[in-house]
Amino acid sequence: xxxxxxxxxxxxxxxxxxxxxxxxxxxxxxxxxxxxxxxxxxxxxxxxxxxxxxxxxxxxxxxxxxxxxxxxxxxxxxxxxxxxxxxxxxxxxxxxxxxxxxxxxxxxxxxxxxxxxxxxxxxxxxxxxxxxxxxxxxxxxxxxxxxxxxxxxxxxxxxxxxxxxxxxxxxxxxxxxxxxxxxxxxxxxxxxxxxxxxxxxxxxxxxxxxxxxxxxxxxxxxxxxxxxxxxxxxxxxxxxxxxxxxxxxxxxxxxxxxxxxxxxxxxxxxxxxxxxxxxxxxxxxxxxxxxxxxxxxxxxxxxxxxxxxxxxxxxxxxxxxxxxxxxxxxxxxxxxxxxxxxxxxxxxxxxxx
Numbered sequence: 001x002x003x004x005x006x007x008x009x010x011x012x013x014x015x016x017x018x019x020x021x022x023x024x025x026x027x028x029x030x031x032x033x034x035x036x037x038x039x040x041x042x043x044x045x046x047x048x049x050x051x052x053x054x055x056x057x058x059x060x061x062x063x064x065x066x067x068x069x070x071x072x073x074x075x076x077x078x079x080x081x082x083x084x085x086x087x088x089x090x091x092x093x094x095x096x097x098x099x100x101x102x103x104x105x106x107x108x109x110x111x112x113x114x115x116x117x118x119x120x121x122x123x124x125x126x127x128x129x130x131x132x133x134x135x136x137x138x139x140x141x142x143x144x145x146x147x148x149x150x151x152x153x154x155x156x157x158x159x160x161x162x163x164x165x166x167x168x169x170x171x172x173x174x175x176x177x178x179x180x181x182x183x184x185x186x187x188x189x190x191x192x193x194x195x196x197x198x199x200x201x202x203x204x205x206x207x208x209x210x211x212x213x214x215x216x217x218x219x220x221x222x223x224x225x226x227x228x229x230x231x232x233x234x235x236x237x238x239x240x241x242x243x244x245x246x247x248x249x250x251x252x253x254x255x256x257x258x259x260x261x262x263x264x265x266x267x268x269x270x271x272x273x274x275x276x277x278x279x280x281x282x283x284x285x286x287x288x289x290x291x292x293x294x295x296x297x298x299x300x301x302x303x304x305x306x307x308x309x310x311x312x313x314x315x316x317x318x319x320x321x322x323x324x325x326x327x328x329x330x331x332x333x334x335x336x337x338x339x340x341x342x343x344x345x346x347x348x349x350x351x352x353x
């Protein structure tokens with residue numbers, strides 16, 4: 001190992017013919033730093049592609065750009081309270097928890113990141129907007145308790161993990177046009193602290209959600225939300241227990257497109273049917289903690305024809321049976337499962353051909 005002091009007064013170690021590793025910062029470094037290329041005593045240029053595992057630990061840098069760095073050691077920035085801005089244009093992979101607890105971090109640019117790791121940005125309380133155009137997965141608790149986060153753009157994400165955006169109280173708009181699976185408690189908040197989420201995938205309608213490729217939504221994924229309209233595509237297969245349970249507010253309208261939903265116990269699986277339990281669209285009275293009778297209206301569009309809109313059921317826990325209505329005289333329904341004693345525990349509605 002042969003270190004050398006470069007033109008920027010930092011110490012480097014050669015790791016290739018024209019690349020180096022940043023080993024030590026200058027003694028009195030400024031709060032804004034850009035690491036791109038450096039030259040040795042002979043004027044030979046090198047790209048800075050790696051950094052030592054402790055060189056930036058607990059540093060006072062506020063604004064940092066690492067233009068050519070391709071790997072950052074785990075724990076490099078975790079708990080750093082000085083960092084405000086980070087740019088990593090060459091990074092495709094990050095270690096779990098890499099920016100966890102960076103309480104001053106407000107802006108991030110990592111355009112080529114392929115996956116957001118677990119706990120990546122949790123408790124980054126000043127982060128307001130995130131955009132990862134190439135990320136296909138969002139890890140567990142990756143943005144947990146990012147209390148200022150408002151806008152999320154993840155155009156290629158297919159999986160959102162458990163508690164990914166849990167307790168993001170300022171969240172208003174999310175872009176997830178390709179997501180197929182949303183994990184447990186992904187967008188949930190605590191009782192009495194609903195987030196402001198009103199748009200998913202830019203439908204343009206307040207409190208409106210349409211997730212065009214979704215297949216599964218986990219337990220309590222949108223717990224204590226403020227949504228009033230949710231649209232499900234033909235791909236939907238399962239909606240978890242209390243997935244959309246909310247504090248007392250406007251009852252929810254739920255739309256299914258292209259097929260008829262089966263409403264049943266949440267852990268039942270059947271590839272030919274959609275399953276969700278009767279509690280997933282409940283509302284709660286905050287004063288009493290009791291379930292509210294007037295819960296949700298479930299609609300369907302058969303084969304995407306708006307003229308075929310039918311109201312499947314008003315999911316009231318005190319009704320003897322679901323109320324079945326349809327605007328189409330050729331569409332027939334049959335109740336095949338409901339409990340006795342005047343209380344619906346769960347029920348299934350099957351399309352009769």
